[in-house]
Structure formats: structure tokens, C-alpha cells
Amino acid sequence: MKEVINLPVKNIEEEEYHINMGPQHPSTHGVLRLVVSLQGEIVKSLKPHCGYIHRGIEKMCEKDTYPQIIHLTDRMDYLSAHINNHAVCLLVEKALEVEVPERVKYIRTIIDELNRIASHQLWWCSFGMDMGGLTCFFYGLRDREKILDIFEESFGSRLLHSYYTPGGLMMDIHPNFQKGVKDFIKYFRKKIKDYDDILTGNIIMQERTKGIGVLTKEDAISYGVIGPSGRASGFSCDVRKHHPYGVYDKADFREILGNDGDTFTRYLMRMHEMRESMKIIEQLIDNIPAGDYTAKMKAVIKLPAGEYYQRVEAARGELGVYVVSDGNKTPYRMKFRSPNFSNLSALDHISRGVKIADLVAIGGSLDYVIPDIDR
Amino acid sequence: MNFSIYDFTSFNQWIDKFLYDNLPPFWAVVVEMTIIGLVFLLFYALVGLFLVYAERKVCAFMQNRVGPNRVGPYGFFQTIADFIKLMLKELITIKNADKLLFNIAPFIIIIASFMAIAAIPFAKGLHAIDFDIGILYVIAVSSLGVVGILLAGWSSNNKYSLIGAMRSGAQIVSYELSVGLSLLTIIILAGTMQFSQIVEGQANGWFIFKGHIPAFIAFVIFLIASTAETNRGPFDLAEAESELTAGFHTEYSGIKFAFFFLAEYMNMFIVASIAATVFLGGWMPFHVGAWEGFNHIMDFIPPFVWYIGKTFFVIWMMMWFKWTFPRLRIDQLLTLEWKYLLPINLVNILVMAFLVLMGWHF
Numbered sequence A: 001m002k003e004v005i006n007l008p009v010k011n012i013e014e015e016e017y018h019i020n021m022g023p024q025h026p027s028t029h030g031v032l033r034l035v036v037s038l039q040g041e042i043v044k045s046l047k048p049h050c051g052y053i054h055r056g057i058e059k060m061c062e063k064d065t066y067p068q069i070i071h072l073t074d075r076m077d078y079l080s081a082h083i084n085n086h087a088v089c090l091l092v093e094k095a096l097e098v099e100v101p102e103r104v105k106y107i108r109t110i111i112d113e114l115n116r117i118a119s120h121q122l123w124w125c126s127f128g129m130d131m132g133g134l135t136c137f138f139y140g141l142r143d144r145e146k147i148l149d150i151f152e153e154s155f156g157s158r159l160l161h162s163y164y165t166p167g168g169l170m171m172d173i174h175p176n177f178q179k180g181v182k183d184f185i186k187y188f189r190k191k192i193k194d195y196d197d198i199l200t201g202n203i204i205m206q207e208r209t210k211g212i213g214v215l216t217k218e219d220a221i222s223y224g225v226i227g228p229s230g231r232a233s234g235f236s237c238d239v240r241k242h243h244p245y246g247v248y249d250k251a252d253f254r255e256i257l258g259n260d261g262d263t264f265t266r267y268l269m270r271m272h273e274m275r276e277s278m279k280i281i282e283q284l285i286d287n288i289p290a291g292d293y294t295a296k297m298k299a300v301i302k303l304p305a306g307e308y309y310q311r312v313e314a315a316r317g318e319l320g321v322y323v324v325s326d327g328n329k330t331p332y333r334m335k336f337r338s339p340n341f342s343n344l345s346a347l348d349h350i351s352r353g354v355k356i357a358d359l360v361a362i363g364g365s366l367d368y369v370i371p372d373i374d375r
Numbered sequence B: 001m002n003f004s005i006y007d008f009t010s011f012n013q014w015i016d017k018f019l020y021d022n023l024p025p026f027w028a029v030v031v032e033m034t035i036i037g038l039v040f041l042l043f044y045a046l047v048g049l050f051l052v053y054a055e056r057k058v059c060a061f062m063q064n065r066v067g068p069n070r071v072g073p074y075g076f077f078q079t080i081a082d083f084i085k086l087m088l089k090e091l092i093t094i095k096n097a098d099k100l101l102f103n104i105a106p107f108i109i110i111i112a113s114f115m116a117i118a119a120i121p122f123a124k125g126l127h128a129i130d131f132d133i134g135i136l137y138v139i140a141v142s143s144l145g146v147v148g149i150l151l152a153g154w155s156s157n158n159k160y161s162l163i164g165a166m167r168s169g170a171q172i173v174s175y176e177l178s179v180g181l182s183l184l185t186i187i188i189l190a191g192t193m194q195f196s197q198i199v200e201g202q203a204n205g206w207f208i209f210k211g212h213i214p215a216f217i218a219f220v221i222f223l224i225a226s227t228a229e230t231n232r233g234p235f236d237l238a239e240a241e242s243e244l245t246a247g248f249h250t251e252y253s254g255i256k257f258a259f260f261f262l263a264e265y266m267n268m269f270i271v272a273s274i275a276a277t278v279f280l281g282g283w284m285p286f287h288v289g290a291w292e293g294f295n296h297i298m299d300f301i302p303p304f305v306w307y308i309g310k311t312f313f314v315i316w317m318m319m320w321f322k323w324t325f326p327r328l329r330i331d332q333l334l335t336l337e338w339k340y341l342l343p344i345n346l347v348n349i350l351v352m353a354f355l356v357l358m359g360w361h362f
Helices: A057-061 A066-074 A078-096 A102-130 A135-155 A177-200 A203-209 A217-223 A227-232 A263-285 A339-345 A356-366 A370-374 B009-022 B025-062 B078-088 B099-117 B134-142 B145-155 B159-190 B195-200 B212-229 B254-278 B292-300 B303-322 B330-358
Strands: A017-021 A033-039 A042-049 A306-314 A317-325 A333-337
Touching: A017 B159, A033 A356, A042 A356, A057 A066, A057 A333, A066 A078, A078 A102, A078 A306, A078 A317, A102 A135, A102 A177, A102 A263, A102 A356, A135 A177, A177 A203, A177 A263, A203 A263, A203 A356, A203 B330, A217 A227, A227 A263, A227 A317, A227 A339, A263 A356, A317 A339, A339 A370, B009 B025, B025 B078, B025 B099, B025 B254, B025 B303, B078 B254, B099 B134, B099 B145, B099 B254, B134 B159, B134 B195, B134 B254, B145 B159, B145 B254, B159 B195, B159 B212, B159 B254, B159 B330, B195 B254, B212 B254, B212 B303, B212 B330, B254 B303
Parallel strands: none
Antiparallel strands: A017 A033, A033 A042, A306 A317, A317 A333
């Protein structure tokens, strides 16, 4: 008798395979590993694996004093280092009920916005590169260099500044600061048109990004997608508007909201934000009041026992700092609520069913910085 | 003997006669073939090295950079230094790779591009072999390269390579059509497939001007399709460094990688020289109707210079695309070919045939 064996017939076209994008991959912008399940070229699902650059910053904070913690926050989202510093400074000032001089508030706001522009410029370069337009990379970096030069002139470092201290600034701004910033704004108003010419208006770029990776407003809220990526879905989440700090309440600027929530809208949000940031800087730069660059602070800062939370709008969304203090000079527990971590969580949801090339574009439009995810 | 830099025919015949007079016929053929082979090898290497240098400089200028400027004058020897480095590097063989195919693939690609050069006329009387089906031969041979790309992607035992190779297969099979059809448009006008006759036919006007709008459309389509066929940006999906790291040649190192690298530039040179020959008059100088003096001055420029100038103009345009546009997606790439270029091309051929039939061309 002949035995009939029923072999399981696999349909090759429906078979899925996995590829590891990262930890070393040109488009993951750092050591992020995405395990992508593919069917042909179509992404079925993906799983982000974090932790490749985990340094235990939150644990390290428990051993450090508050002025020391500021240096660690630089290393989280290194592209918006000033804004991270600002969060910790504001928290300490709020806890101690210190009133910082008006001059400090102005300078901090201007530098935050410059930092936001620099961060978005770098995002624009890398987004262009993800799309395959290599020339964008050099245009963006060329203009970012001008901001870094201003930073270098004023406080000596280009990437990890640690310029803010609890109660004020480490030193006063350089005499050339105002002129340098005004020159930059004049320069960049012209150059941002180049950005639109080479990438925004390009038909290939628009075809590749419109309607791709759509995130609805409901999903944006439930995944906690914030910052420009969340605002692209129509989720009003700008901390500068809702909970003003610094002198944002004195500046006139718009919170730009998108409707579509696709990759192209996320792209446009950041382009608009650069223009809005320039508007804020233009309003403030001539009105910096005279005065001290720091408030009188004690040599050893001890926060009263209790819980404190402070939020700021970093370049990629809301950065929250949560401190539990037991009255010592070091915090009992410190937690950062980083924008990139929650933005990354939506990646799987919005990239199902797209091509692998779109996955790269979506990743670029979410603009994640890996050290901020892992901390 | 009359050696002229404008006509190589007598020079070639003199060598031929000299060899046949002094050697038995079999050895004369062997010596001739060896000479041609050596000349082409040298030419191939020089052009490849120069194009790599040119691309670096062109892209540097487009990106506000200086480009290579340390090794030699204006960094001219940078590519030679790089080539020596690549030759000295270790050849990494991967576990579980198909060793035979993995080693053969770079050679297939480089042989395909090498064979295509043979039919190209560089100046009057300066070509290795003048087929009467020259265009058909070049199209046939240059599309062999995709076999090498597919083998490289398949044998590397790497999923990125495989995706890149499959993309490249789909891409080249599609765009081969457009390349063929746009050249066919000009063949209708020229009435021949022989390169030397195509060039002769353009003595009183290049085909791009002679053939009215259809010839221009064919030129644009040829430029797009040949950029896609050589896997260059914005159609560099087979490599797609931001998506697939380096696509089909991810796993290659050392001299084998250099082969892929060189073949890419040589393919660019070949398609540019076909564009120059078929559309822009090959080595024919630029003539304007009745301007006798102007035409006379143009005749003084050697044909080889005309040929190189036109070819490098086309190459420069291809570099310009690459460093300006973002990359297409695979489905958009195929849509562009099958839904736009192919129908336009077919209509274009009909229009051209009608024009030629009515004798409405210049």
C-alpha cells in the first residue's frame, strides 16, 4: 500500500522573513535595532529593540548634585542640549521658589529657539539623506554650523553646552551674540528657501511621502506621539503655548497644526517650526533687558522633600523631568519622560503595510534620537 | 604615409598591412587582437579612474565642498591611491555563500561592460569592430550585466543583497524596453544600425536636431532610462544605501568591490557615449547650415575631442541628476516605466515613422 504523505505546502509569496535593521544601519540614526518582518518588500510588522546605548542616566542622577545633573541631561537628546538643561534648571528654580532675572529668561528663550532650529536643520539633512538626496546633508550642516559658531563664541562648546545653571547662566553672553544672531536670521531666511527648492517642492519627494505612514489624531494621543510629529496629526501639544515658561508668553508665535498626519505633514511641521522659531528670536533679540546673568543661589542646592515635575518643549516634543527629593543635595529618584521613546512606539503602528523604503522615510520623519530613547 | 588626427583609417590599415606582411596570417590576427585588448584595458582603467575622480569633484562642487585635493595636483591621484588600497585589501569570503557564483559575479559585470565598449566609434576609423547591427549588439551585451548583479545578490547569503538584486532585476528588465525603443526611434531616422553609418548620417546635422520633437523626446527618454539601467541615482534602488546599506554588493570587499564600482562608472560611460553617438552626432563636429567660416573652425577640433566632449556632457548631466534628486520607490519606478515612458515611446516611434515616411525631417 502506498502511503500518502501530505507535506505542508508553503505559499512562497505569503512567507514572511525578517531582517535586522540596525544596530548598525545608515538610516536608524544611531544604535537602534528594528526587527522588521517583511513579505517581499512590504513591511508586515516591526519590533524596535532599544537599549544599545543605555547608560543609566536616571540612576546616575541619584548620585549627583543638581548642578551636576545638568551635565548628564546634555547627553540625552544631544541635539537639543540647551532645552534639556532648561528643564532641570526650571525644576530646581520652581522647587526652591527662586525668581530668576528677566535677562536670564530672555537669553534662555532665544538660545532654546536657536537650538531648536539647529536640531531641525540636522533633522532636515538626515531626512534628505534617508530619501536618497545626499546634497541636502551638506546644505543643512552648512547652515547649522552658523548656529554652532554663535554657541561656541558665547560659551565655548558646540554640542554639549551645559550653559544653564540652576538660577541663571554659567556666564554672560558674548558682546557679539546679538549681532551674530541677527546676522544668522537674515542669512537663514534666504537659505531656507533653498531647502524648499531642493526637497519640499521636489515631485519625487512629495510622491514618496504624501499619504504614507498616516497617524490619526486619536492614535497620536493614545500612543503619546508629541512634538512636531504629534502636531502633524492635529494634536495640540505645544508646551510653549499650553504651559508657558521663559518668556514664551511675551512672544507672538503660532502653534502650527497639521491635518493629514502623514510623512509629508510631519516634514512640513518642522519646516514651519524653523520659521516660527526665527520669528520668536526676532521679537526677543533686541529686547534683552540689562541685569544680572544669574540669581543668588546657595553653594549647595538642596531641594525640600517632595515631588516635582517640570515640562519643556524640546525639539522633538515634550520633555518631562520628575524628581522625588528627600531633602538631600541629591535626588532620591529621577525620571525623564523623553519625547522620542513615545514617538518610537507608534512606528510599528504606522509602518505596517508600507514598503521598506517608506519605513526609512517614516523613521526619518519621526526624527528619533537614540540616546534620548535609551538614556 | 599620411597620418592625420582626423582620420584613423589609414593608420589602422598601415598597421594591418605591416603585420600581415611580416607574420603568418594566424599570428597576425593574434597580435592584432592582443594589441586591441591591451589598448582597451588601458583605456578602460583610465576612464574608470578619471570618472570616479570627476564624480567626486562634481558632487563636491554641488555640495559646497572642495572634494579630493591632497594627493597630487587637485587631488588627481586620489582615485589611483584608492584603487591601490582596494587591491591590497583582504577578500572576505562569507560563510554559507555560494562560493562559485559569489566569485564569478563581479567578472560577469565587468566583462559585460568591457564587451560593449568594443562597438563604440571614438573617431573616424577608431573602433575595434564595426558591426552592421552595432546598436543591437550594445543593447544585448550591456543588459548581460544584470546577470552579474542577480548572481551577486543571490550568492551573498544576505537579505539586503537579495532585495537589492531583485529590485535591480525588475528595474533593468523594465527600462531595457525604453532604451531599446528610444534608440529604435533614431534607427528609423538613420535607416541603419551600424554605428559608423549613423555617425556619417549626422554630417550635416545631429539627429537630435534633424528629427524634430520626436528625436528630442527620444533623447530625454533615453537619458532617463539609461540612468535607470546603470543603477544610478535617482534610480539607485539596487544599492539604496539608506535602505539596504549597499544593496547587492554589501558583502564584497577589496578588488571585487572595486570591480562593481568600476563597472558602474564604465556603464555610465557606455550609455553616455551611445547617447552622444546616436543623438549628438558622435565624433562629428557641430555645423550650422550655411556658416562656412564657423563650420571650418569647428572642423579643426579633432573628432576624438568632439566625441569625448559630448560624452562627458551627458555624463555630467547624469551626475547632476544623481546629486539633486531623492530616490524613487520601487513601485513608482515601475509605474514610471510601464505607465508613462513606454506609451510615450510607442507613440513617439509612430510619429517618427510618419515623419520619415513623409520626408518632413531636415
